Amino acid sequence: xxxxxxxxxxxxxxxxxxxxxxxxxxxxxxxxxxxxxxxxxxxxxxxxxxxxxxxxxxxxxxxxxxxxxxxxxxxxxxxxxxxxxxxxxxxxxxxxxxxxxxxxxxxxxxxxxxxxxxxxxxxxxxxxxxxxxxxxxxxxxxxxxxxxxxxxxxxxxxxxxxxxxxxxxxxxxxxxxxxxxxxxxxxxxxxxxxxxxxxxxxxxxxxxxxxxxxxxxxxxxxxxxxxxxxxxxxxxxxxxxxxxxxxxxxxxxxxxxxxxxxxxxxxxxxxxxxxxxxxxxxxxxxxxxxxxxxxxxxxxxxxxxxxxxxxxxxxxxxxxxxxxxxx
Numbered sequence: 001x002x003x004x005x006x007x008x009x010x011x012x013x014x015x016x017x018x019x020x021x022x023x024x025x026x027x028x029x030x031x032x033x034x035x036x037x038x039x040x041x042x043x044x045x046x047x048x049x050x051x052x053x054x055x056x057x058x059x060x061x062x063x064x065x066x067x068x069x070x071x072x073x074x075x076x077x078x079x080x081x082x083x084x085x086x087x088x089x090x091x092x093x094x095x096x097x098x099x100x101x102x103x104x105x106x107x108x109x110x111x112x113x114x115x116x117x118x119x120x121x122x123x124x125x126x127x128x129x130x131x132x133x134x135x136x137x138x139x140x141x142x143x144x145x146x147x148x149x150x151x152x153x154x155x156x157x158x159x160x161x162x163x164x165x166x167x168x169x170x171x172x173x174x175x176x177x178x179x180x181x182x183x184x185x186x187x188x189x190x191x192x193x194x195x196x197x198x199x200x201x202x203x204x205x206x207x208x209x210x211x212x213x214x215x216x217x218x219x220x221x222x223x224x225x226x227x228x229x230x231x232x233x234x235x236x237x238x239x240x241x242x243x244x245x246x247x248x249x250x251x252x253x254x255x256x257x258x259x260x261x262x263x264x265x266x267x268x269x270x271x272x273x274x275x276x277x278x279x280x281x282x283x284x285x286x287x288x289x290x291x292x293x294x295x296x297x298x299x300x301x302x303x304x305x306x307x308x309x310x311x312x313x314x315x316x317x318x319x320x321x322x323x324x325x326x327x
């Protein structure tokens with residue numbers, strides 16, 4: 001069996017690649033020109049250059065492919081229009097599914113996000129019956145993930161044997177690019193005073209999501225969406241788990257929402273002016289404040305999806321970070 005993975009050097013992409021290779025399956029990784037290769041270093045993988053915005057490169061990449069895992073996408077927590085994110089997360093999806101239909105691939109696994117769903121009031125559970133956030137989305141990222149998901153559903157009606165997975169906040173080892181969440185958890189391990197907000201989210205181990213994608217390929221029903229969520233935790237609880245894993249202990253201050261919102265509003269302008277990776281924005285704050293109770297019951301029932309404890313994920317993340325050679 002030959003698998004094509006877009007976004008193979010990303011956090012989830014390289015972990016999925018590792019899982020497939022360990023199973024003895026062949027993997028072709030679609031890499032952008034000048035993309036970093038270190039996440040795939042040492043793996044028996046065929047690397048080809050291509051771009052989801054370049055249909056011609058996709059056609060050649062899909063030759064003799066059985067399953068396509070489409071992971072390539074752009075995440076942004078800054079407000080306002082993001083032309084590249086819109087193109088990659090929507091137009092890019094359309095290009096990939098079109099190429100997959102032409103190539104006659106046997107299976108298509110699309111990775112969307114729980115952000116593709118409309119946000120419900122606190123106290124309600126978000127499952128696959130919730131409408132997609134095509135209208136009244138909380139942010140541009142949410143809207144593009146919803147539109148991309150709709151593009152895959154449309155391709156299913158055209159004959160593509162597609163299934164969609166929607167993970168919650170992915171964390172864990174092999175985070176070579178230093179994701180926002182991974183960096184936040186790593187900072188929690190430090191023996192220093194921390195500033196927190198009274199928010200919460202759902203965290204899921206990257207290895208469990210990678211395994212869930214393979215389960216979706218093997219057991220998922222075509223045209224269906226599966227939420228892959230893990231453990232719901234407040235930031236205070238997440239910090240406590242990480243410090244337990246790190247055997248550290250330090251104090252923290254939970255900022256009132258009013259102060260946190262004012263700080264986030266000022267911070268987003270600094271990120272833009274300084275051209276630095278955003279860490280704390282009104283969108284991120286809203287995401288932590290609003291309902292984030294997602295149900296993976298459907299994936300557990302139909303796919304056999306399982307998740308590990310948050311403490312195990314934290315320990316493995318810290319162990320992996322410590323194993324990296326100093327830069």
